[in-house]
Amino acid sequence: xxELLQWVEACEADAxxxxxxxxxDHGDRTFAIYRTAKxxxxxxxxxxxxxxxxxxxxxVMGTIIECPKHNGRFDYTTGxxxxxxxxxxxxxxxxxxxxxxxxIQI
Amino acid sequence: MAxxxxxxxxxxxxxxxxxEKGLATADWYISPIPRQRLKELxxxxxxxxxxxxxxxxxxxxGTGMLAYYAWGTWWAIPAFAIYGISYASMADSxxxxxxxxxxxxxxxxxxxxxQIASFMDLxxxxxxxxxxxxxxxxxxxxxxxxxxxxxxxxxxxIIFGEIIHIYGGTRDLKSVITHCFGRLTAAEKDYVPVSEFxxxxxxxxxxxxxxxxxxxxxxxxxxxLPLMFVGLPTFYGPILLxxxxxxxxLGLREDVLDHRLNTRTIYINPFFRxxxxxxxxxxxHHMFPMVPYHALPALHEELKFDYPAPSPSLWAxxxxxxxxxxxxxxxxxxxxxxxxxxxxxxxxxxx
Ligand code: FES
Numbered sequence: 511x512x513e514l515l516q517w518v519e520a521c522e523a524d525a526x527x528x529x530x531x532x533x534x535d536h537g538d539r540t541f542a543i544y545r546t547a548k549x550x551x552x553x554x555x556x557x558x559x560x561x562x563x564x565x566x567x568x569x570v571m572g573t574i575i576e577c578p579k580h581n582g583r584f585d586y587t588t589g590x591x592x593x594x595x596x597x598x599x600x601x602x603x604x605x606x607x608x609x610x611x612x613x614i615q616i
Numbered sequence: 617m618a619x620x621x622x623x624x625x626x627x628x629x630x631x632x633x634x635x636e637k638g639l640a641t642a643d644w645y646i647s648p649i650p651r652q653r654l655k656e657l658x659x660x661x662x663x664x665x666x667x668x669x670x671x672x673x674x675x676x677x678g679t680g681m682l683a684y685y686a687w688g689t690w691w692a693i694p695a696f697a698i699y700g701i702s703y704a705s706m707a708d709s710x711x712x713x714x715x716x717x718x719x720x721x722x723x724x725x726x727x728x729x730x731q732i733a734s735f736m737d738l739x740x741x742x743x744x745x746x747x748x749x750x751x752x753x754x755x756x757x758x759x760x761x762x763x764x765x766x767x768x769x770x771x772x773x774i775i776f777g778e779i780i781h782i783y784g785g786t787r788d789l790k791s792v793i794t795h796c797f798g799r800l801t802a803a804e805k806d807y808v809p810v811s812e813f814x815x816x817x818x819x820x821x822x823x824x825x826x827x828x829x830x831x832x833x834x835x836x837x838x839x840x841l842p843l844m845f846v847g848l849p850t851f852y853g854p855i856l857l858x859x860x861x862x863x864x865x866l867g868l869r870e871d872v873l874d875h876r877l878n879t880r881t882i883y884i885n886p887f888f889r890x891x892x893x894x895x896x897x898x899x900x901h902h903m904f905p906m907v908p909y910h911a912l913p914a915l916h917e918e919l920k921f922d923y924p925a926p927s928p929s930l931w932a933x934x935x936x937x938x939x940x941x942x943x944x945x946x947x948x949x950x951x952x953x954x955x956x957x958x959x960x961x962x963x964x965x966x967x
Contacts, residue, residue, distance in 0.1 A: 530655070560749075561641050561753060562641065568906065569655070569658045569906055571660065576717075576906060578904075578905070578906055579752060579753065579905070580716075580749040580752055580753070580905070581716045581717045581718065581905060581906060583717075593717060593723065594745060594746075594812070595745070595746060595749045597809055597811055597812075
């Protein structure tokens with residue numbers, strides 16, 4: 511069965527600093543929304559795939575998010591796991607910008 | 617009456633109990649710090665660690681040459697003491713910081729120094745990386761943390777044995793041998809994912825070849841001198857890393873979810889701080905493992921308001937640890953609780 515996807519407003523575009531991340535909760539799910547230094551936006555699951563810690567507390571370096579708990583890394587543009595103890599990729603979500611607001615498709 | 621000891625193994629009943637009590641993989645107390653300031657402190661740099669790595673190898677080559685020329689005289693004893701203590705201590709702190717990936721900005725530099733430092737201290741790099749991740753998830757949670765330095769009540773034989781790293785070193789060597797046969801130990805299987813087994817096995821096989829090379833060399837020339845430089849320093853030089861290691865957590869609480877209750881920050885002299893790469897700021901490190909070693913003194917200044925006063929010296933910390941261990945011999949529930957400043961948030965004991 512196909513999942514029913516919808517666009518959900520996550521935040522104002524300038525709610526996220528350049529090269530940074532914020533947390534966005536929707537229902538019982540949590541997401542991380544990223545803004546690159548060049549002003550592009552991305553979204554992933556909010557919890558690290560190693561253990562249940564919020565990536566929004568982590569450090570953005572280029573297109574890498576480093577998890578605050580054990581310094582595991584992901585490329586948040588693709589979700590690819592880049593450094594142990596992270597071994598499982600992160601789920602990513604489409605993002606669009608409309609009227610200066612960030613929407614993610616979930 | 618004999619004092620009962622809990623089962624500290626990861627394969628015993630305490631592991632499940634900790635999970636049932638909500639102590640495993642739990643949310644820990646975090647001191648408030650503005651995100652902007654934390655981001656500045658988390659910033660990675662290559663410069664400090666490149667400088668320190670050059671100094672480290674220059675120091676080891678210099679003290680190693682002194683030790684080499686002193687071999688056969690009484691001067692060899694202090695010379696090898698300096699070489700061995702520096703070697704084992706710096707390998708330990710570089711292993712630690714590079715394991716977190718915070719020493720250098722450039723990832724491959726962290727990885728290379730991590731492998732070298734692990735070999736220097738004969739610490740199998742793959743299992744230790746995972747064991748340390750668990751130590752951060754479940755710091756001093758009995759049955760979960762593989763890096764609890766001592767049980768309650770303490771076993772003095774083990775503490776004294778560690779002056780020559782006899783227990784930890786033997787365990788690590790056994791682990792290397794087990795890997796050479798294509799397996800991991802039972803405890804390692806609790807925290808190392810299956811996908812990493814192969815890597816652990818092959819690294820240990822390469823190590824075994826290098827160590828056998830040094831042993832053969834020593835046999836051929838009829839002298840242990842080559843092994844005094846590689847292999848043995850972790851057994852004759854661990855005193856400083858043992859002392860700072862004992863001071864990190866012992867005498868404080870177990871099974872709590874606030875690093876201020878189970879970890880100690882200590883003021884030490886600049887030379888020891890260089891050897892130890894600022895890990896004396898240990899509460900800060902546990903609470904914010906993303907802050908590199910060179911920014912820990914600044915992080916310490918930011919968080920002082922929320923932390924108990926640091927131990928004023930390594931000696932003061934050790935006195936506190938030893939007194940607590942002596943009390944725990946008869947009363948394992950004894951712990952030191954340090955008062956918080958008036959500006960701090962209250963302690964969080966957790967589940
Ligand atoms: S929880 Fe993210 S690396 Fe461990």
